[in-house]
Amino acid sequence: MSKILVTGGTGYIGSHTVVELYNAGYTPVIVDNLSNSNIKILDQIEKIIGIKPEFHQFDLCDETKVMSFVKTNPNITGVIHFAASKAVGESVEKPLKYYRNNFFSLLNLLNAYNEKKINFVFSSSCTVYGEPDVLPVTESAPVKKATSPYGNTKQIAEEILQETAQANNNYKIIALRYFNPVGAHETALIGELPIGVPQNLLPFITQTAIGKRQQLTVFGGDYDTPDGSCIRDYIHVVDLAKAHVAAIKLLEKGNPNGNYDVFNIGTGNGYSVLEAITAFEKASGQKLNYTVGPRREGDIIKVWGDVTKSSQQLGWNAHLGIDEMMASAWAWEKYLAENPIS
Ligand code: NAD
Ligand code: WQD
Numbered sequence: 001m002s003k004i005l006v007t008g009g010t011g012y013i014g015s016h017t018v019v020e021l022y023n024a025g026y027t028p029v030i031v032d033n034l035s036n037s038n039i040k041i042l043d044q045i046e047k048i049i050g051i052k053p054e055f056h057q058f059d060l061c062d063e064t065k066v067m068s069f070v071k072t073n074p075n076i077t078g079v080i081h082f083a084a085s086k087a088v089g090e091s092v093e094k095p096l097k098y099y100r101n102n103f104f105s106l107l108n109l110l111n112a113y114n115e116k117k118i119n120f121v122f123s124s125s126c127t128v129y130g131e132p133d134v135l136p137v138t139e140s141a142p143v144k145k146a147t148s149p150y151g152n153t154k155q156i157a158e159e160i161l162q163e164t165a166q167a168n169n170n171y172k173i174i175a176l177r178y179f180n181p182v183g184a185h186e187t188a189l190i191g192e193l194p195i196g197v198p199q200n201l202l203p204f205i206t207q208t209a210i211g212k213r214q215q216l217t218v219f220g221g222d223y224d225t226p227d228g229s230c231i232r233d234y235i236h237v238v239d240l241a242k243a244h245v246a247a248i249k250l251l252e253k254g255n256p257n258g259n260y261d262v263f264n265i266g267t268g269n270g271y272s273v274l275e276a277i278t279a280f281e282k283a284s285g286q287k288l289n290y291t292v293g294p295r296r297e298g299d300i301i302k303v304w305g306d307v308t309k310s311s312q313q314l315g316w317n318a319h320l321g322i323d324e325m326m327a328s329a330w331a332w333e334k335y336l337a338e339n340p341i342s
Contacts, residue, residue, distance in 0.1 A: 001025045001026050001027055002026055002027070002077040002078060002248075002252070003026070003027045003028075003029055003073070003075050003076045003077060003078075004021055004026050004027070004028050004029065004076065004077070004078040004079070004080060004248060005029050005031060005073070005076045005078070005079045005080070006018055006021070006028045006029065006030050006031075006080050006082065007030075007031050007032070007060055007079065007080070007081045007082055007083035007105070007109070008031075008032055008037075008081070008082030008083035008084065008123075009028065009030030009031070009032055009053070009055075009082065010030060010032045010034065010037035010038065010039070010041040010042065010055075011032065011036060011037045011082055011083075012037075012181070012191070012192045012193065012237065013082055013123070013178075013181055013237060013240060013241065014030070014032070014037075014080075014082040014083075015037075015041050015044070015045060015190045016185060016190060016237045016238055016240070016241035017080060017082070017240075017241040017244045017245075018030060018045055018053055019045060019048050019049055019185065019190070019241065020238070020241040020242050020244070020245050021080075021244070021245055021248075022049045022051075022053070023049070024245045024249075026245070026248070027054075028053050028054075029053070029054045029055075029056070029073065029076065030042075030053055030054065030055045030056065031055075031056045031057075031058065031060065031069065031083070032055070032057065032083065033057060033058060033059040033060070033083075034057060035059075035085075036085070036086075036195065037193065038193060038341050038342065039057075040341050041190060041193075041341070042055055044189045044190045044341070045189075045190065047187070047189050048185065048187055048189050048190070056069060059105075060083050060104070060105035060108055060109060061100065061101060061104040061105050061108065062108075063104075063108045063111070066108040066109060066111075066112045067108075067111075067112050069112075070112040070113060070116070074116075076118075077117075077118070077119060077252075078118065078119035078120070078121070078248045078251065078252075079109060079113070079118060079119070079120050079121070080121045080123075080244050080247075080248070081105075081106065081109060081120065081121065081122050081123065082123050083105050084101065084102045084105065084123065084153070085097060085098050085101045085102060085150070086150065087150070087199060088127075088148045088150045088151070088199070088298075089148075089199055090150075091148050091149040091150035091151075091153075092148050092149065095149035098149045098150050098153055099149060099153060102150075102153035102157065103153065103156070103157070103160075106122075106157055106160065107160070110160070110161075110164055110171070113170065113171070114168065114170070115170065116170060117170050117172075118170060118171060118172070119172045119173075119248060119251035119252060120161070120171055120172065120173045120174075120251075121173075121174050121175075121176060121244055121247045121248060121251070122157065122158075122161055122173065122174070122175045122176070123176065123178065124154050124157070124158055124175040124176060124177045124178070124262065125151070125154045125177060125178055126177050126178065126179045126180075126233070126264070126266070126303055126305060127146070127147075127148075127150070127151040127154060128143045128144075128146075128151070128154055128155050128158065128177060129141055129143065129144060129177075129303060130143075130144025130145065130146075130147065130300065131144065131300050131301060131302075131303070132144075132303055135270075135302065135303070135304060136233075136268060136270075136304050136305055136306035136307075137264070137303060137304070137305055137306060138264070138306040138308075138309070139177070139262050139263065139264055139306075139309055143155055143158075147298050148298070157175075158175050158262070161173045161175060161260060162260045165258075165259035165260035166259065166260065169259065171259060172251045172255065172259055173251075173259060173260045173261070174247040174250065174251060174255070174260075174261050174262070174263065175260075175261075175262045175263075176243055176244065176247060176262075176263055176265045177262060177263065177264050177265060177305075178235065178240060178265050178266070179232065179233035179234070179235050179264070179265065179266030179267075179303070179304065179305050180200075180201075180232045180233060180234045180235060180266075181234075181235055181236075181237045181240050182201075182202040182234045182235070182236065182237065182325045182329055183202075183236040183237050183238065183320070183324065183325040183326075183328040183329050183332075184237065184328045184329055184331065184332035185237075185238060185328070185332075186238070186328060188328070188331040188332045188334070188335040189335070190332075191237075191328070191329065191332030191333075191335075191336075192237075192329075192332070193336075193341060197213075201232075201273065201276060202234075202276075202325075202329050203329075204216055205276070205277065205280050205288060205329075206280075206329050206330055206332070206333035207333065208288060208289060208290070209280070209284055209286060209288055209330065209333070210333050210334065210337055214289065215289045215290060215291055216277070216288060216289065216290040216291075217290070217291055217292075217293040218273050218274065218277070218290055218291070218292045218293065219273070219293060219294070219295055219296035219299060220292075220293075220294065220295035220296065220299065221274075221292035222295075223295075223301050223302075224301065225272055225301065225302055226272070227272050227274045227275070228274075228292075229272040229273035229274045229292075230272065230273055230299055230300065230301055230302065231270040231271065231272050231301070231302035231303070231304065232270065232271065232273075232276075232302075232303060232304070233266035233267055233268065233269060233270055233271075233303065233304035233305050234267070234271055234276065234322060234325055235265060235266045235267055235318055236318065236320035236321075236324055236325045236328070238320060238328075239267075239318040239319060239320050240265055242316065243263070243265045243310065243314065243316045246314050246315055246316040247263070247314060247316075249315075250313075250314055250315070257313065261313075263309055263310040263313070263314050263316075264305035264306060264307055264309065264310055265305075265307075265310060265316075266304060266305035266307055266318070267304075267305075267307070267318040267321070268304065268305055268306065268307040268318075269304060269322075270302060270303070270304035271322055275322075276322070276326075277290060279322045279323060279325075279326045280326045280329075280330070282323070282326070283323055283326035283327040283330055284326065284327075284330045
């Protein structure tokens with residue numbers, strides 16, 4: 001079966017996608033420099049699928065290494081490009097780190113595949129919509145000025161991909177705009193591994209519940225939403241992983257929409273921060289220590305996706321709801337407490 005290069009395949013979304021690719025009959029090949037992941041994730045993946053995936057450790061910003069990898073692996077038919085730096089706050093402090101890592105790695109890959117037919121799936125983000133004017137937000141909504149260098153890398157990367165696919169028929173490209181990925185594999189053997197204090201809601205919730213953090217602060221309780229807290233479209237990471245398999249399949253079959261396409265990947269449902277906390281308390285059976293504090297600068301108030309296009313044209317739908325997201329995130333946090341990965 002086809003070999004698929006998964007860049008960033010030991011990371012959070014990449015590791016789940018490696019499992020789903022294997023389950024769908026593909027042979028995933030991982031490239032990762034382990035800058036934000038742990039080599040032990042390969043053993044964890046092996047515990048789930050029964051084999052250790054092929055792994056190459058190098059930095060995709062190294063053009064020579066990327067060229068040599070592509071040359072020595074001619075039977076790779078698809079690339080799923082997860083590898084990137086992703087912390088919004090850090091990107092404001094170190095913009096050059098983000099522009100360098102996210103662009104050099106992308107450009108090196110695209111350049112290396114210049115003369116070869118390749119299916120290419122890119123990790124984009126709902127961050128490209130900013131604060132949408134209309135909800136749920138569709139793929140044709142305007143892209144708003146990015147509020148962080150990280151967000152800007154996703155917007156510009158989408159433009160680079162679109163122009164590249166237009167100019168050269170070798171590239172068949174899909175950008176997936178993820179909403180808020182959360183949760184973990186049902187085995188609790190892989191999940192999100194935040195380094196340091198988590199900036200995202202779910203790991204902060206689970207780390208508070210396990211006692212690693214004292215208290216969760218809900219960023220703002222006075223927004224123009226039913227309960228005053230912000231609203232997001234949380235998507236289970238396993239559903240998200242399956243969306244990548246669907247994207248590869250659509251590219252293999254031939255996408256009637258052309259060489260470049262974008263899809264929203266969410267559930268289509270919005271949950272407030274307070275609703276997410278209530279769902280977590282229900283799934284975990286314990287009360288969460290939280291307080292409602294001031295707003296976080298730059299936060300989007302409400303965003304959730306219109307998933308009609310991904311349902312109809314990608315043939316993909318989310319199946320796991322907020323209860324499964326919370327339960328699996330909690331199971332993973334408890335697993336980590338017993339089996340630290342560091
Ligand atoms: P992650 O940090 O867990 O995984 C990224 C992986 O890429 C890591 O294993 C890291 O070591 C590797 N990597 C980074 N730079 C590299 C380089 N130059 N060479 C080789 N490997 C490199 O992140 P994730 O949450 O799995 O996100 C995957 C992708 O999805 C990213 O592009 C991210 O921007 C995008 N995305 C994430 C979210 C989210 O909330 N997690 C939302 C929208 C989009
Ligand atoms: C979710 C909600 C917070 C932490 C970020 C990136 C975005 C995308 C996804 C990659 C918000 C609230 C959070 C806390 C809280 N990533 N919150 N207390 O803000 O939707 O987006 O990750 O592309 O680009 O900006 O996700 O998990 O940080 O926050 O109240 O301690 O939880 O205010 O409403 P966000 P998040």
